[in-house]
Amino acid sequence: MSSRLESDPAKATTPLLDALQAELAERASLGLLRQRRVLHGMQGVHVEVDGQRLLSFCSNDYLGLAAHPALISAMQDCAAAAGAGTGASHLVTGHQAAHEELEHTLQTFMGMPGILLFTTGYMANLGIITALCGREDAIFADKLNHASLNDAALLSRAEFKRYPHNDLASLEHMLAQSQARRKLVVADAVFSMDGDLAPVPELLALCDRYDAYLLLDDAHGFGVLGANGRGVLEHFALDSPRIIYMATLGKAAGAAGAFVAGPRILTDYLMQAARPYIYTTASPAPVAAAAMAGVKFIQQDYDRRAHLHGLIDRFRQACQLQRWQLMPSQTAIQPVVIGSNDEALQVSKRLLEKGILVPAIRPPTVPKGSARLRISLSATHSHDDIQQLISHLQMLEAA
Template sequence: MLDELQAELNQRALQGLLRKRRVLQSAQGAHVQVDGEHLLSFSSNDYLGLASHPDLVEAMKLAADQAGAGTGASHLVTGHQLMHDRLEQQLARFLKVPAALLFTTGYMANLGIITGLVGRGDAVFADKLNHASLNDAAVLSRADLHRYPHHDLAALEKMLANSAAKRKLVIADAVFSMDGDIAPVPALLALCERYDAYLMLDDAHGFGVLGAGGRGVLEHFNLYSERIIYMATLGKAAGAAGAFVAGEQVLVDYLLQTAKPYIYTTASPAPVAASALAGVRLIEQDSQRRQHLHGLIKLLHDECRLQRWRLMPSETAIQPILVGSNEDALKASECLRESGILVPAIRPPTVPKGTARLRISLSAAHTVADVRHLIAVLEKAESA
């Protein structure tokens, strides 16, 4: 088996698909030290620049003094601490929904929600560009899985109309993590209402960024429905770690009984919940960060002029540049690194074959000068 594994790794390397880790030697931010180099980073999901904010750091320190480092048990035994409870209440208040439930990671949240709600005899309808965690959860649930082409509402409607499943669950990224585009949530909800389905949205990349108050994709579209199951993470715009599901009280009560990744996992440390709570409060109170971020997004689209590569349409912090081949994307990323800029090359299977890209992540921690420097280096790298 080991020989076969090595052969597969060698093949990945030949195809330009072998992934390698970098070692971050500084705090997360616009300017970082990675593998001994000082770089301007456009590679993090720290969209509001809160990962190193003093309020989050101080909240974590105070919580560690009060609650210790570890929880020692699952939430349903003795691991559910005061900070977890406060964070769930704050999230529900902030999102203006009845209840919220914490998970350790976004991946675990998606596994827990979907496998907890549907099973044999039910049906899941999924956008083909959904995050891997949504796909894995749908398979593990043992429900019938139907995948529709990206944003193809006509195909989705046909699938829903032909389904006789007891429970129907439509699942979609709210903001697609590799394209940066926003799901047509009002249209998805309308189909769910028409065909008695429920809509689960993974708003990992919209929470804190979209909407006038940072409440994510539902505020962006001014939507509320009992049919919506809202999931988001706390390790991106909120600057900490973890994830949650929010919605009706009965939904949270039910998942508390059925979501295995919640039930059978040691609760995340209370200091992490405390820092996330501080991050959510800053999302609510500091709208200037969000306004600055959207100004940078507009600046990039207004001033970036590429000839061979293509800046994909996106009004979110995720700004992908379509390059094409794996080799060209890797060369482009390396060219930027040699100029002091860190932008990752994204390749299959994360994106479809032939669509390798540079994934630029903008942050409120960036300055106008940072983005203009990025544009200049991109234009130079494209012509190299």
Template sequence: MSDKLFAGLAAQLQERDAAGLTRRRRLLETAQGVHIKCDGQTVLSFCSNDYLGLANDPELINAWQQSANIAGVGSGASHLITGHHHYHELLEKALADFIGLPAALLFSTGYMANLGIMTALLGRGDAVFADRLNHASLNDAAVLSRAELYRYPHNDLSALEAMLKTSNAPRKLVVADAVFSMDGDLTPVPALLALCEKYDALLLLDDAHGFGVLGKEGRGTLSHFNLTSPRIIYMATLGKAAGVFGAFVAADQIVIDYLLQNARTYIYTTASPPAISATLIKALEIIKRDESRRVHLQGLISLLKSGLQLKRWKLEESVTAIQPLIVGSNEEALALSEYLLTKNILVPAIRPPTVPKDTARLRISLSAAHSEHDVAQLIQSLNDAESEMAA
């Protein structure tokens, strides 16, 4: 490798650092939770997607240990060889029933699920219609599918309809986050579905941040809107509200059968350890039976909204556990995050290209594991920060 190539890489890294965009990993030294030790510092964390506080739940730990004693710690093969375990099968059936769609298919990650769906179902000549604020995995999947990609302004149904109306593609797929990961707002699913029915399109919903939190018994965004349709392809992750790891796709049986035969990110990878699936079956039981976690979470969201008295920074409208505080510049967002860290509070600064230019923010993630005292501490620190940093 030439010195010139290395010099080019170094220059690009320096440019990123000068723009305040360098990413750095924090080192977690404890189990996931709201009070953690990170980079040697004990902090109150508002960083995790563990919305129901299940990641370190004793029932799940016990389920993992017991199932590992039975099934071991590795699957040993892909699903289509000998890696598809009884626990995987039970979980797929439980997830389909939970969401209210005919069938489900497990994937190792949400990224792999979205890639698998779109590259299997679409090709050259087909069309993808995607919200501009979609997750990176959906954007990458659309590009890799080789279909024509049309991006409509965030939640702009008129723009989407204009695109659909002029499309002659044999297969059309509308794609959206159900809950947008950096803004916390919901996509208008009923209206999207109506457009898909009108223009003969399928609808792919990425419910990574709604599953387990929204809807009756935490059944997700489809339950929240009381919707079901054979046009819907539903994807959700299992490492956020479910507290463990993985992802799944739920859809009409023919869609799941087609993905099993054609989704390369499913076919050509080792199956996840069966103990993970056994643990997730227990997580589903807790999600369904323990409404108090969601009630408490909603109370914390209301407390945060009512307690912040900010003029310089703006808390976006969100009814979900994702509460974005828009700061503006990269430097100020980083400075605010560092200020909170001096108060032993950890909230990540999110910067472009993850979010649009000049909308750098703190992404406050609330969990049912937080107490009212935890949120009150965050509120006080943010209110103090606005006055102290202005001075």
């Protein structure tokens, strides 16, 4: 007599699993199936991936701090003193001295009275938007915003309106028509797939005019933009109680985590109402210690940031393309739009054969027909690294 225990688990199926398999097959046929690579050793511009030594242009480690000895030492020392895990949420016993010190450091550095740490930028955006907005409110979002902002808007149950990318006239029309109790404009400060900046001064002016608030996700600007690395607000010399600022600590700062900055009453309220903050175990204290070391580099190492901006200028001046489009960007994100999914994948594959790692980004991450190479520059790249990339790009485009 057969039994369920005798069946082959690898061949077991259900209608749901059949449907999922069909969707995976369709994604593969369209060139949209994502795959993971395994990185061996530390993050950097020269990495070992799946056993191959590569020159990498795909990390968000913009200042090259992720493998810096000072951050590693800070993490090790804190782990020896505070342990590996926090064991509780921030509001129970998980808020350790390293978290408190990092918040004070960011408060001084940013010059903003309210600072609240989150485990990730995704959680920070979910926490901010769902705490501040509900059914009687309206959220106005740039169509190229990060997925976390869109997901948070949907979860909040507020009216969710999306305006064309950086289209101030469309946004103003929406704001003028809205009768919502509370209006929140949300935008990436630096758009992660295009590398361009939001028109932050103009967005803030509209918020002032229509009694709205402005949430800026500066994940890719913090540490890179501004004379002192304070991000998009310093870049535009802006300060307003209407601004809610979010930045991550896993990119230019070289560690992990995120923080929200703004008026103290805002962060006090988020501590009481932001569910992703309240209902999760606090991130390990050693991560906060490493992030603090990274923030100190942002504060003090002007040469590292200046070198990065020199590389950005060099790349944009020297990378002359005919068929493909180098998008306008003054940031470390330099996208080259190729168009078709298959060609973008093939170019990425050919670069890999040359020992250069550049990811192909395809829909739905970017609009249909705009598959691209997303080139990320780091302060630890050399001018020779940049020239090597440019030479191979131009050769492949001409092939």
